[in-house]
Amino acid sequence: LRKDGWYLIISNHMSWTDIVVLGHLFRDRLPVPKFFMKHELIYIPLLGLACWGLDMPFMRRYSREFLLRNPHLRGKDIETTRNACEKFRHIPTTVINFVEGTRFTEQKRDAARSRYRHLMPPKAAGLAFTLAAMGEQFDSLINVTIRYPDNAETPFKDFLMGRVKRIQVRIEELPVDEALIGDYFNDKQFKRGFQEWLNQRWQEKDEVLEGWQSGQAPLPVAAKSGEESKESAEANSAN
Known part of the structure; x- marks a missing residue:
């Protein structure tokens, strides 16, 4: 990893603590990170x-029902992404995207009828x-998995109170x-392949x-099939 390159990080989202964890793990290894953040966070x-001062892009997330009532707002999040990417082209950047769009809870999982546990x-x-x-500009894509094994219910509160002793991270x-580079909005075949x-x-x-x-972490499917990624690491980080 290089501090003068361009990287895209995707991660699951368990807690606001995720931001601290990613910042700590990559602070001396990657360029300054830019998070795609929910617009509501600007009021914290x-x-x-x-985050506004650091030029983080703030995304407005609208429900399907809201967009049906306000169709003129459809695609606003993509417009924000487009403007952010134009800025990121000119200076080494790490773009971090929590692609689930919200923090995980069992209630949200069930409401979304998620296929995942x-x-x-x-x-x-x-x-x-x-x-x-920016795909051709990225040196690599970094896939991160985070878990707070002893603080699953309130990881951020526990983190602030010094109760988090163990964090599991896979990079x-x-x-x-x-x-992976194509016209997602007009090429149905590419869209289907990208989603898969x-x-x-x-x-x-x-x-x-x-x-x-x-108690036993399995190998990823890619490793089982014999495909090799550039680098795979598993780390435990203590607060």
């Missing part, structure tokens, strides 16, 4: 202003657009394949998280 005292369904559109806009560096690729990555994450929970 200090944090929102700091420990994850929300991934949202492909923003990620696909980022790759289309996998993947090449940005040409097959992302769903496969999330299935692998789900297996890793299930393995951690049961």
Whole structure:
């Protein structure tokens, strides 16, 4: 990994603590990270202003029902992604995307009818657009899986109170394949293939998280089939 390169990180989202964890793990290894953040976070005292000052892109997330009532707002999140990517082209950057769009809870999982046991369904559109806009510029794609084994219920509160003693993180560096760069909005075949690729990555994450929970982390599907990523690492980080 290089601090003068361009990288795209995708990760599951368990807690606001994820931001601290990713920042700590990559602070001396990658360029300054840029998070795609929910617009509501801009109103959090200090944090929102700091993120705005660091030029983090804030995304507005609308429900399907809201968009049906306000169709003129459809595609606003993609417009924000487009503007952010234009800025990121000119200086080494790490783009971090929590592609689930929200923090995981069992209640949200059930409401979304997620096929996964420990994850929300991934949202492909923003990620696909980022790759289309900057894919050739990214040195690699970094796939991160995070879990707080002893603090699953309130990880951020426990983190602030010094109760988090163990964090499980898996980091996998993947090449940005040409097959991941295409017109997600107008090419139905590419869209279907991209969604299948992302769903496969999330299935692998789900297996890793299930393995951690049961006490034995399985190899990812890609490793089982003999395909090799550039680098795969598993780390335990203590607070």
